[in-house]
Amino acid sequence: MDHFPTNWGRPRNDAFDAYGTYPIHQRPQNGPKDAFVDGVQRTQQPIVTGTSVLAIKFKDGIMMAADTLASYGSLARFKDVQRLFPVGDNTVIGAGGDMSDFQYIQTLLDGLTIDEFTAQDGHTLGPAEIHEYLAQVMYARRSKMNPLWNALLVGGVKDGKKFLAFVDLLGTTYSASTLATGYGAHIAQPLLRKAVEGYENVLTEEQALKIIETNMKVLFYRDARSLNKYQVAIITEQGVRISESKTLDTHWSFAEGIRGYGAQTQ
Amino acid sequence: MTSIGTGYDLSASTYSPDGRIFQVEYANKAVENSGTAIGLKVKHGVVLAVEKLVHSKLLVPEANRRIQTIDRHIGLATAGLLADGRHLSNRARDEAANYRETYNSPAPLKDVADRLGLYVQAYTLYSSVRPFGISTILGAVDQDGPALYVVEPSGVFFGYNGAAVGKGRQLAKTELEKLKLSELSMREAVLEAARIIYLVHDDAKEKDFELEISWIGPDSGNLHVHVPKDLFDEAEAKAKAALETFE
Amino acid sequence: MPAMVSTSQPVQQSFNPYTENGGTILAIAGADFSVIAGDTRQSEGYSIQTRYAPKVFRLTDKAVLAVNGFAADGNMFVKKVRQRLEWYRHAHAKDMPIRAIARLIQTMLYARRFFPFYVYNILGGIEEDGTGAVYSFDPVGSYEREACRAAGAAQSLVQPFLDNQIYFKNQTPAPGTAFPKHLPLSTVLPLVIDSFTSATERHIEVGDGLEIYIVLSKGSTALQGLQTVRGVQELTATNDGERVFVIRRELKKD
Numbered sequence: 178m179d180h181f182p183t184n185w186g187r188p189r190n191d192a193f194d195a196y197g198t199y200p201i202h203q204r205p206q207n208g209p210k211d212a213f214v215d216g217v218q219r220t221q222q223p224i225v226t227g228t229s230v231l232a233i234k235f236k237d238g239i240m241m242a243a244d245t246l247a248s249y250g251s252l253a254r255f256k257d258v259q260r261l262f263p264v265g266d267n268t269v270i271g272a273g274g275d276m277s278d279f280q281y282i283q284t285l286l287d288g289l290t291i292d293e294f295t296a297q298d299g300h301t302l303g304p305a306e307i308h309e310y311l312a313q314v315m316y317a318r319r320s321k322m323n324p325l326w327n328a329l330l331v332g333g334v335k336d337g338k339k340f341l342a343f344v345d346l347l348g349t350t351y352s353a354s355t356l357a358t359g360y361g362a363h364i365a366q367p368l369l370r371k372a373v374e375g376y377e378n379v380l381t382e383e384q385a386l387k388i389i390e391t392n393m394k395v396l397f398y399r400d401a402r403s404l405n406k407y408q409v410a411i412i413t414e415q416g417v418r419i420s421e422s423k424t425l426d427t428h429w430s431f432a433e434g435i436r437g438y439g440a441q442t443q
Numbered sequence: 444m445t446s447i448g449t450g451y452d453l454s455a456s457t458y459s460p461d462g463r464i465f466q467v468e469y470a471n472k473a474v475e476n477s478g479t480a481i482g483l484k485v486k487h488g489v490v491l492a493v494e495k496l497v498h499s500k501l502l503v504p505e506a507n508r509r510i511q512t513i514d515r516h517i518g519l520a521t522a523g524l525l526a527d528g529r530h531l532s533n534r535a536r537d538e539a540a541n542y543r544e545t546y547n548s549p550a551p552l553k554d555v556a557d558r559l560g561l562y563v564q565a566y567t568l569y570s571s572v573r574p575f576g577i578s579t580i581l582g583a584v585d586q587d588g589p590a591l592y593v594v595e596p597s598g599v600f601f602g603y604n605g606a607a608v609g610k611g612r613q614l615a616k617t618e619l620e621k622l623k624l625s626e627l628s629m630r631e632a633v634l635e636a637a638r639i640i641y642l643v644h645d646d647a648k649e650k651d652f653e654l655e656i657s658w659i660g661p662d663s664g665n666l667h668v669h670v671p672k673d674l675f676d677e678a679e680a681k682a683k684a685a686l687e688t689f690e
Numbered sequence: 691m692p693a694m695v696s697t698s699q700p701v702q703q704s705f706n707p708y709t710e711n712g713g714t715i716l717a718i719a720g721a722d723f724s725v726i727a728g729d730t731r732q733s734e735g736y737s738i739q740t741r742y743a744p745k746v747f748r749l750t751d752k753a754v755l756a757v758n759g760f761a762a763d764g765n766m767f768v769k770k771v772r773q774r775l776e777w778y779r780h781a782h783a784k785d786m787p788i789r790a791i792a793r794l795i796q797t798m799l800y801a802r803r804f805f806p807f808y809v810y811n812i813l814g815g816i817e818e819d820g821t822g823a824v825y826s827f828d829p830v831g832s833y834e835r836e837a838c839r840a841a842g843a844a845q846s847l848v849q850p851f852l853d854n855q856i857y858f859k860n861q862t863p864a865p866g867t868a869f870p871k872h873l874p875l876s877t878v879l880p881l882v883i884d885s886f887t888s889a890t891e892r893h894i895e896v897g898d899g900l901e902i903y904i905v906l907s908k909g910s911t912a913l914q915g916l917q918t919v920r921g922v923q924e925l926t927a928t929n930d931g932e933r934v935f936v937i938r939r940e941l942k943k944d
Contacts, residue, residue, distance in 0.1 A: 221705050284547075288540060295512040295536055297669070316762055319707050320805075343739070347709055348762035351732050351740040362737055 223275035223326040225249050227260045228402045229361030230271035231392055232330045233369055234339050234354045234377040235385035238413035239332035241269055242389045244397070245422050246404035247276045253404065261410045263417045265290055268304040268333035269410040270311070273358040274346065275326035282325060285314065304333025304340035304412075308350070316348025328358035333412050339377075360400045365392040382411065394425050454570040466574055467567050470523075470596035473576030477522040478652060479611035479643050480509065482580040483619065483636055484591040484604050485627040488660020489582035491520040492636035494611065494644050497651040510657045510669065514539040516549055516583050518657050518667035522609030523577030523596075531579060535559055552583035556592035556600045564598025578608035583667070584659045611643025618642060629662045633670055637678035638685050654679055708760050708808045709734055712895030714842035715745055715756035716885060717814035718856060719822035721872040722907040726754040726814035726824075727882050728842075729890070729941060730899035732761055741898035741943065748925055749775055750785040752932040753815035754903045755795075758842035759829065760808035767807045771795060785930070788815040792825040792833060799831035806830050810841040816932050820907040822872075837872075844889035844896050851888070855881050875904070875912035879919070883939060890941045900939040907932060 225247050232241040247255040260279070261271045264286050272279040289310065293302055302310075308331040318324050324346040332341045342352040354377045355369035372388045373380065380388070389409060397403050405425040411418045446452040452465030459465060478494040493509045510520045511532040519535055521528030538558040542550035559579065566574045579594040593608060594600040605619035618639045627635065633656055644652055656675060659667040670678070715728035732743035746756045747768050755771065757764035774794060778786045786794070792813055799807060811827040826839040838856045840848035853859040858869040873881075882902055889896040904922075906912055908931030916922060916935060925934045 284544075288543070291514060291540065291543075292536075294515060294666075297508075297512050316766060319705075319762075322705060322707060324705060324707075347707065347760075348766070349709065349711070349734075349739075349760075350762065350765065351743050353740040353742070366737070 223278075225254060225276045226402070227258065227273050227276055227279070228400055229357055229359040229365065229396055230260065230273050230328070230330050231357045231361050231365055231369065231389060231396075232271065232332050232341055232355070233373045233380075233385060233388060234341055235373075235380040235382060236378055237382060238334040238339055238411065239269070239341050240382075240385045240389055241271045241330060241332050241410040241412075242393055242407055243271045243273075244393065244404040244407040246402070246406070248402045251401070256404060256406065257422070259408065261408050261419055262286070263410070263419060264307050265293075265302050266416050267301070267335040267412065268307050268331065269412050269417055269419065270307070271330045271332075271358075271410070273328045278325040278327050279329075282311070282314075282327065282329070286310075303335035304331055304342075305335075307331055307333070308340070308342045308344065312344045312348060312350045315344050315346060319347050330356050330358060332410070333417075334414050337414065360402070361392070361396055364399055365396055368392055368395065390423075390425070394427065397425055397427060455567050455572065455574055456570040464567060464597075467597050470574040470576045471578075474523040474578045474596065474608060475610060477524075477577075477609045478509075478649075479607060479609040479615055479640060480520040480522040480578075480580055481608075481615050481619065481636060481639055482520065482582050482591045482593075482603070482606040483622075483624060483627070483632045484582070484589045485624055485629060485632040485660075487589065488584055488629040488632070488658055488662065489518070489589045489591055490629065490632040490636050490656065490658045491518050491580060491582050492633075492640050492657075493520050493522075493655040494609070494640045495653040495655055496649055497653055500651070504653065508655060510655050512657075512667045513555065513581075514543075514549060514583075515666050516585060516659060517552060517555060518582045518659055520580045520582075520655075520657075521577045522580075523575070527575045527577045528579070531559065531563070531575060531577065534562055535581075538562075549585065551585045551587065552581055552590040552592060553602075555583075556581050556594060556602075559594050560598050560600040562598075563594055563596065567596075567598060580606050580608060582659060584665055589660065607639075611645070614643045615639050629658055629660045630674065633658060633674060634678050634681055637682040641679075641682035641686050654682075708763075710759065710843075711739070711761040711764075712843045713745055713758055714840065714844040714848060714886070714889055714893070714896050715758045715810075715812055716838070716840040716848055716852065716882065717756060717812045717824040717826075718838040718852070718878050718882065719814065719824040719836070719872075720875060720878060720912070722816075722820060722822060722910040723875055723878075723912045724754070724814040724816060724822040724824060724905045725875070725878055725882055725902060726756050726812065726905070727886065727900065727902040728756050728758065729886055729896050730901060731895065731897050731941075733895050736894075738898070744901060746901050746903050747772075748903065748934055748936075749791065750815075751926055751928045751930055751934055752785065752905060753788045753791050753813060754905055754934065755791075756812045756814070756841075758810050758812075763807040764809045767798070767809055767811075770798065774798070785928070787818050788813065788823055788825070789817060789835075791815075792835070795825075795827060796831040796833050799827060799829065803830050812839050812841055814903070815905045816907045822905070822907065840885070844893040847889050847892055848885045851885060852881070874915075876915050879904075879937075886939075886941060897941045898943050900941050902937040902939070904935045904937070905932060906935070 227247055230243040243260040245257050247258040262283050263269050326346050328345040343356050344350045355373045357366040393407050397405050406422045408422050409420045446465045451459035455466040478496040480493045483490045491510050495509050513519050513535045519532050539550045563575050566572050574596045581592045583590050591603045592600050593606045604624045607615035657669045712733040713729050717726040728745035730742045732739045749755050775786055806829045813825040817823045824836050827833040838852045863869050886900050922935050922937050
């Protein structure tokens with residue numbers, strides 16, 4: 178069945194349309210082609226980047242942390258950037274990777290939450306819905322070979338259910354009781370698993386905070402693209418709390434005793 | 444109706460010899476037949492209220508709302524054709540979202556009213572369309588504090604401290620004028636709004652109606668939402684009580 | 691030896707839309723049942739992303755699909771197959787038969803011939819004639835019906851084992867006897883579990899958890915034996931006669 182009433186009962190001929198009856202929306206395009214198609218630039222590499230994001234489940238919900246550094250290559254370019262972003266009343270997302278792409282994602286989510294709010298239908302988006310939305314966006318963009326260069330963690334609590342999941346620039350998704358992006362996936366994830374797996378419903382907020390702090394410290398010692406300033410998001414049934422930036426207390430005196438590389442000769 | 448039969452009232456694109464566009468005036472008639480809608484701009488916020496005439500007892504309560512949310516901080520109440528109100532509120536949402544996209548900040552109400560005015564006015568220019576059969580009350584708390592506008596079928600819009608459109612607008616306006624709007628708290632405004640809607644409702648002529656009240660301001664976390672149930676019930680009860688003593 | 695300073699043209703490092711997420715799946719068809727299994731580890735390189743990401747999905751009461759390769763493509767592909775099956779249900783008021791699902795999967799895979807879903811599919815279930823079936827696919831849609839198939843990271847470890855144990859390859863029957871054409875469920879289930887414990891031992895991308903789906907044909911005699919298996923859980927949703935079960939087992943996590 179042809180759904181376009183303008184097509185009904187008309188002669189059709191792709192090559193010649195003497196009476197101009199061929200439906201406008203089906204006419205072959207003879208107009209000038211975009212001269213700049215070859216020049217269209219797409220994100221093929223991240224520029225200003227954030228490093229790891231960590232997140233764990235604990236008794237009352239989800240705890241997530243990220244430092245506030247946005248690097249330009251090896252240059253510590255912006256030192257007070259928020260990489261944790263609340264979406265609605267039940268969700269926080271944290272981003273590693275390209276910060277401009279992340280800011281674009283924030284705009285998308287802001288528009289989405291306004292659309293949901295203005296509907297005034299009694300429904301709100303929870304962490305699972307936000308994660309599914311982001312997964313579809315990320316996968317669609319990778320399929321257009323124009324990815325949003327991020328690794329994202331989505332955490333939240335809604336209707337008594339904790340939710341924590343990952344999505345990246347390829348659209349790859351997974352869920353676990355501890356998650357880490359970037360360098361943290363190698364350095365922090367094993368420590369987080371050891372501290373959290375099996376205790377997801379036991380750990381108190383204080384204990385969880387301690388685990389997060391320890392791991393942020395480990396990352397700051399080992400990750401050259403990290404900073405000793407970070408934020409923590411705590412999402413519980415009561416809502417979202419994102420802390421002011423905290424400073425890590427670190428000690429470097431041990432470095433004095435290290436020999437074998439660097440400037441020292443002895 | 445001197446216009447009838449002259450032929451000048453058949454199209455919005457034709458003036459009458461004395462410079463009127465009858466189709467626009469007829470659109471105003473559609474508004475006058477509708478249940479009253481009012482808006483109050485008070486000290487810290489804005490309150491919108493509507494007398495929703497219920498034409499059938501079979502309708503689900505609270506369905507077919509006439510107060511809509513445009514953005515986090517903008518509300519819209521219409522008097523006139525319900526479907527036209529829906530269409531215009533969708534347009535208003537698009538305009539508010541577009542403003543956000545362009546300037547990365549919430550739209551000032553004046554800009555939304557301006558864009559809606561342009562949109563409504565375009566429907567007074569062509570023979571192929573009919574003007575909107577609605578008057579629209581827009582309320583918001585934006586950068587400059589509380590704001591209230593009315594967009595009419597002609598496309599003109601004015602800012603108000605208190606606004607009333609629809610059937611009972613005359614009486615509602617006199618009641619609004621009696622209030623010291625700039626000194627009212629939001630709660631007081633909700634009570635007054637409910638009282639006015641109950642007062643202007645003519646139960647001799649009209650069947651049932653449903654009261655609808657929304658607010659924007661510090662009391663609602665600067666979000667446009669319908670008022671909470673306990674406040675609504677209180678306002679409705681007091682409105683009914685006031686009506687008893689009035690009569 | 692690569693030059694420290696490149697003298698040739700600058701090279702554009704282009705975006706690679708694919709990755710490999712490890713794991714292994716397999717399916718075995720019996721006379722009146724079908725077994726479809728997969729481990730639950732998802733990994734990238736040397737990192738375990740999660741210990742529980744299902745690769746085996748119940749499509750209908752007579753069809754179960756296992757998907758292995760690039761996880762994002764796999765999840766999207768299952769989502770789209772399920773959508774098509776729902777449309778079929780709306781149009782015809784019944785579940786799509788498994789041979790039709792198999793052809794549908796071919797069509798959907800081949801539609802992306804020049805930007806493929808990077809996934810190996812194995813479809814298991816019950817045919818309309820009540821026989822157990824296994825269909826296996828390559829990423830662009832080539833497919834055939836078989837009695838057993840392994841795919842994924844440990845395919846090269848598991849498939850030869852299956853060839854030997856299911857098809858009796860490289861074995862000769864005792865004089866005067868013949869190998870059975872189909873094995874009973876009580877033989878197949880231990881083979882599946884052994885396949886995965888062995889693959890877990892020898893392949894770093896296999897482990898954590900095992901999900902075994904069993905689809906029984908109408909009135910299958912395998913039912914009695916199955917009900918005594920530890921932790922078996924029924925997932926059947928219709929009264930068509932076919933029944934779906936799942937068994938979950940732990941695998942080593944190292």
